[in-house]
Amino acid sequence: MKKTQIIKLSVMSLMTSLCLAQCTPEKKQQSDEWDYLFDGKTLNGWTKITGTADFIVEDSAIVGITRSKTPNTFLVSEKQYDDFILEVDVKVEDDFGNSGVQIRSHYDPDGKNGKGLVYGYQVEIDPTERNWSGGIFDEGRRKWLYPLSLNPESQKAFKKGQYNTFHIEAIGHEIKTWINGVETSYIADDADARGFIGFQVHKIANPKHEGIRTYFKNIRIKTKNLKSTPFKKDVFVVNNLKNELTTYEKDHGWQLLFNGKNGQGWVGAYKDQFPASGWTVNNEILSIEASGGEESANVGDIVTKNEYSTFDLAFDFQLTEGANSGVKYFVTLSENNPGSAIGPEYQILDDKRHPDAKKGRNGNRTLASLYDLIAAKKQSRFVKPVGEWNKGRVIVYPDNKVEHYLNGAKVLEYHRGSEAFRNLVTQSKHKIWKNFGEATEGHILLQDHGNKVSFKNIKIKELK
Template structure:
């Protein structure tokens, strides 16, 4: 048998290498890879000192002690897009996120640099809000996953998770591993950078923990919105607006932003001709003397509701008191504000009512005089800023209160526990208080200036 020459062997080896080497994957039609798998070209680290390295076609973010949040940001800005990437964390403290349509101010934080804007959360903690939408270094949580708790199971710790982020027009939607996660409508930023976060760490022993990012790809042309298949709550920050998706899933505006259509004064046949004003899409009860329903009076919906999901934005002035009541029957004939279950609206710091009642059950977002709202200060907007209230009454009479997307209390209308609370409250003089099968929605005049917008409702059925 003839021996092959060294040259022939070299040629065969070269041919085998060409034919057998793994072929570099091309992106699907219309997509572009933002990471070449080898270098950090097109990206730059800012705002902190955590390290970003490339290993095995993956960007690896390495946590570092004594440094603020660090971001690897794109050098290019993007407007409308669909972004997909795979992310993995291997330590419960490795909070992270993906910045989209975000901003970078190199002079921020005294020249250390500041990244701010929309962030799609990566949360491996027990809270499990991965896929929710946060406003980094600005407004805080916009879409906490308490609004879509079923989706909290989508994220897999210690495994790669495929994130899909769709930003088209004012709508931002997220998916994790194919699960519909968050739906935000917001007009604050229409374009900006994309960024990968390595969060600051509180414990130096967590230094060196890694977050992995790979297969980062984007589509910017010929975009078609992906409809959500299931019904999820939409955080819609456009004033008095309903998206087509909200309309299709049963939402209706209770306040049209222009006039008092659908509302009348409590115990009256028409909308009050003084006290309540509508200006630039905002409904305001003007200040009088701080007394309960002693000036223009409360207003109520002309329709009655039984099971529903009610949302409303409200803004307090300093020291103000008001409320949103539900299951208002107007049958008690009492003086002052009409009787009903009340979502308390209050300046907890400056109004004396916060210290009355029992155990804080007259504070902001509480079921007034019955159940205290368990809320964290970070989820309460300051006086003069808009807060989001929400009340859900299920067909089985379970009730939930939310403040800025976070559930703060729940109870069961008509239960033994509920009736015990009523018996110990100011409402004990009314038989079967709060147990009517249906009632009006009420906005309260308590003599203080309080504003409302984006009041919407969805009726619920078995």
């Protein structure tokens, strides 16, 4: 072969490699693993539903454009998918360009009084200062599943005004997201196993925000020979599977405190065995039955057999109307007092119907508060109504900083043993207990306050 022919072949090979990496989707070669869902020229294979915002094709990208006086608008795939790995490049140029990528989603044309309802998992696109891009929202149903307050280190991954690569894996019950290679969200959930893929143009409240553009390009999917990508860093998993842990959680030190079958690992406070009645396990749910609304006057509290010092504790709870309960920690059982055992308490309460919500000081006896000490600062959209499951979480760090969360949103923090904490104790009903809340370790307690309250998915990770 002549030298000039070799040079020509080398140049052609280089150009082909560059095109595969940089050309628009319609010029890229389809691989055996990836399929492109957008041809770069038309909206073939896609349908617009629920709203009247515009979707156009421009410069090999799908462009969603906001319009006033319309609800959320979605462009959805005509094909449905179950397990997949999806990648899409997204650009938003304005703070008010809220959007999202729908996965395993559905459409009810009769929903919202005949206006149509889209519901299902949405990977958030959030260009605001909140920076929750990559979080997971349950559109039209449960709302936030994974706000990025659960993974604040990932909030800087999304860059406004430039294209960002979203990598989304939905394999089995697990959904994980990355933005520009940064691990953002991780949930285990069984609400939807299959559905369409879509893009949202969010409704706007102010007509001045009409015309905001969101761009989607290089939309590709893999549905065969799937292999889940493990998260490298230690992140919190929102696990909605009933009393199960993912392999990732087990590998990172999480343990179940309730096995879904019986009271193993728990005993009655000041007792040596699990109560024979009052506390029940049915359908993998642990409940304290109603007994008149008095504190520990019937069956009494239950506590873990083990004691804990620094930990991440998560639990799901369900209130009945007007109910009161709590999750306490650093319970030493040394006081031998009548009524509920002593320890800092994550308050569980029906704020609207129980009178305790109006007692105390400045709301410090309301839901998710540090009972009688610090009020939880919570938004109503992060509170699930009575009868639905809420998610509580308490983190105690090695430096004695403590955080309370409600449904993924942090609602308070404090430092055990600090001067500020001790000052609060002197103004509370806990002032009669020496060194309240400052034990080096203690039991976890579920409170019997005479009302029916249920628990599941109770898990803990000891911190070092």
